[in-house]
Amino acid sequence: MSELSELYQEVILDHNRRPRNFHVPDGANRQAEGFNPLCGDRFTVYLRVEDEVIRDAGFQGSGCAISKASASLMTDLVKGRTLEEAERLFQQFHGMVTSSGDDVADIDALGKLAVFAGVREFPMRVKCASLAWHTLHAAMQPGSGRVSTE
Amino acid sequence: MKSLVDIARPGTPLDVQRVREDFPILARQVHGRPLVYLDNAATTQKPRAVLDALSHYYTAINANVHRGVHLLSEEATAAYEGARATVQRFLHAADPREIIFTRNATEGINLVADSFGRLRVREGDEILISWMEHHSNIVPWQMLCERTGAQLRVVPITEAGELDLDAFERLLTPRTRLLAVTHLSNALGTVNPIRTLVETAHRHDVAVLIDGAQAAYHLPVDVQALGCDFYVITGHKLYGPTGIGALYGRLAWLDAMPPYQGGGDMISSVTFEKTTYNAVPHKFEAGTPHIAGAVGLGAAIDYVQALGMDRIAAHERALLAYGTEALQTVPGLRLIGTAREKASILSFVMDGAHPHDIGTIVDRAGVAIRTGHHCAQPVMERFGVPATARASLALYNTREEIDALVRALRRVREVFA
Numbered sequence: 001m002s003e004l005s006e007l008y009q010e011v012i013l014d015h016n017r018r019p020r021n022f023h024v025p026d027g028a029n030r031q032a033e034g035f036n037p038l039c040g041d042r043f044t045v046y047l048r049v050e051d052e053v054i055r056d057a058g059f060q061g062s063g064c065a066i067s068k069a070s071a072s073l074m075t076d077l078v079k080g081r082t083l084e085e086a087e088r089l090f091q092q093f094h095g096m097v098t099s100s101g102d103d104v105a106d107i108d109a110l111g112k113l114a115v116f117a118g119v120r121e122f123p124m125r126v127k128c129a130s131l132a133w134h135t136l137h138a139a140m141q142p143g144s145g146r147v148s149t150e
Numbered sequence: 151m152k153s154l155v156d157i158a159r160p161g162t163p164l165d166v167q168r169v170r171e172d173f174p175i176l177a178r179q180v181h182g183r184p185l186v187y188l189d190n191a192a193t194t195q196k197p198r199a200v201l202d203a204l205s206h207y208y209t210a211i212n213a214n215v216h217r218g219v220h221l222l223s224e225e226a227t228a229a230y231e232g233a234r235a236t237v238q239r240f241l242h243a244a245d246p247r248e249i250i251f252t253r254n255a256t257e258g259i260n261l262v263a264d265s266f267g268r269l270r271v272r273e274g275d276e277i278l279i280s281w282m283e284h285h286s287n288i289v290p291w292q293m294l295c296e297r298t299g300a301q302l303r304v305v306p307i308t309e310a311g312e313l314d315l316d317a318f319e320r321l322l323t324p325r326t327r328l329l330a331v332t333h334l335s336n337a338l339g340t341v342n343p344i345r346t347l348v349e350t351a352h353r354h355d356v357a358v359l360i361d362g363a364q365a366a367y368h369l370p371v372d373v374q375a376l377g378c379d380f381y382v383i384t385g386h387k388l389y390g391p392t393g394i395g396a397l398y399g400r401l402a403w404l405d406a407m408p409p410y411q412g413g414g415d416m417i418s419s420v421t422f423e424k425t426t427y428n429a430v431p432h433k434f435e436a437g438t439p440h441i442a443g444a445v446g447l448g449a450a451i452d453y454v455q456a457l458g459m460d461r462i463a464a465h466e467r468a469l470l471a472y473g474t475e476a477l478q479t480v481p482g483l484r485l486i487g488t489a490r491e492k493a494s495i496l497s498f499v500m501d502g503a504h505p506h507d508i509g510t511i512v513d514r515a516g517v518a519i520r521t522g523h524h525c526a527q528p529v530m531e532r533f534g535v536p537a538t539a540r541a542s543l544a545l546y547n548t549r550e551e552i553d554a555l556v557r558a559l560r561r562v563r564e565v566f567a
Contacts, residue, residue, distance in 0.1 A: 003514070007510070008565050017502075040527075040530070040537045041506070064504035064505075066507070125510060
């Protein structure tokens with residue numbers, strides 16, 4: 001059960017129970033919908049972007065604990081960052097949950113997001129953890145729309 | 151050790167421990183624990199008899215069918231047509247020509263949608279399905295409607311997951327051409343009253359297709375007693391190989407219906423000016439078929455018939471009752487699908503735990519269940535859930551395995567308390 005405890009860490013369970021930024025932010029001017037047809041997880045990520053900086057972020061929708069906690073932590077973390085910084089976080093996060101090696105340095109750089117490192121041991125769940133991030137990635141593109149994990 | 155004849159004697163219950171030894175995969179461990187396989191509605195495991203039949207076919211018989219004059223081709227043809235006769239007897243069809251081999255149940259439905267559609271369905275006609283259908287019994291009809299300008303009508307279901315029979319009668323109109331409905335719902339476990347549905351539909355001159363993908367390995371099926379026009383099954387849920395299924399169709403329909411695909415074997419003569427189609431069933435079996443698959447399906451049917459479909463059904467019925475009660479002892483668990491007539495399926499949701507998380511946690515305890523929408527999104531919508539967790543039973547499952555599931559679900563409660 002140790003890998004399970006790695007996956008369902010207290011931080012993740014807490015963000016699942018009480019998701020942060022679970023609303024549409026005032027003045028949101030970017031949004032994208034993310035969908036995982038395999039399990040039915042569906043989230044919309046909203047951003048208020050001014051001068052290339054994410055001033056506010058929120059999300060709506062439904063999904064499993066991993067996907068919801070990921071969206072919650074992500075929206076917390078990208079607030080105040082430039083689009084470029086957020087994009088770099090997306091790449092780092094994606095690297096962490098998909099890599100099979102021990103990128104310890106990268107994980108340190110990810111701070112709070114390191115709680116998702118355990119997802120690597122659950123290949124079927126990687127899409128859950130990365131759904132919100134793919135959606136954010138889409139929302140940051142000009143003329144943003146809907147993405148799917150398939 | 152008891153022989154198959156002993157354990158198959160009528161009146162004695164299924165000797166499950168003995169039967170489990172026929173399925174090599176059940177000895178496997180997953181995550182360091184004994185495999186508890188409760189995802190049978192997705193696919194069932196294969197008994198050694200099926201594996202041996204496949205191996206024997208390729209080792210000793212392999213040749214193309216209906217072609218060569220040489221001995222191997224003759225034997226391959228006999229094995230393939232023998233499998234057809236086995237399916238015929240299994241479904242209690244009147245004639246082996248009423249059995250068309252397909253890739254799976256989905257292909258059987260597509261065949262009927264295409265071929266029956268071209269024979270009978272015109273703009274403004276109606277196709278009737280139900281709210282509890284698998285996507286494979288929805289999408290082919292939507293495609294037919296798109297092609298022809300016909301309308302798709304849907305019979306609603308009740309809170310328990312039963313067909314609304316009053317609504318069903320009201321939805322039958324002079325324009326209804328076909329009713330396509332599942333025998334056993336993969337998402338809810340509901341067993342539909344097929345004879346009643348067929349009788350009513352036939353009074354309105356409406357043909358009936360039954361999706362038997364789930365039912366055929368749980369319940370004895372008699373297509374003549376049911377009275378349906380078409381019945382589709384798939385091999386891989388019937389303890390047979392993937393890639394093989396069968397369509398039963400009344401001979402009168404099959405004779406009248408145009409071919410589905412063109413190619414070899416489905417013709418009796420070809421010139422560039424005119425091609426004459428072969429007789430049924432070959433008219434609907436273009437190209438080299440999945441011969442080994444048909445042989446494997448035949449072996450699977452022989453296996454379950456030796457055990458007895460009635461005894462398998464009785465064993466599973468008792469296990470379903472046990473499981474229904476056991477699951478309800480888990481706090482916060484709610485069953486989705488509580489029809490009076492049910493088989494095999496325990497679909498459920500839990501407070502505070504998403505089905506996907508349930509699936510991962512019980513998997514680590516060695517228990518394989520399905521989580522998701524089960525290719526039945528309208529059912530999920532009807533019950534207002536994004537997904538469910540689903541345990542589905544087969545002939546080799548035991549009470550101990552249900553207990554293992556319940557223990558794992560209690561662990562889910564701990565994690566998400």
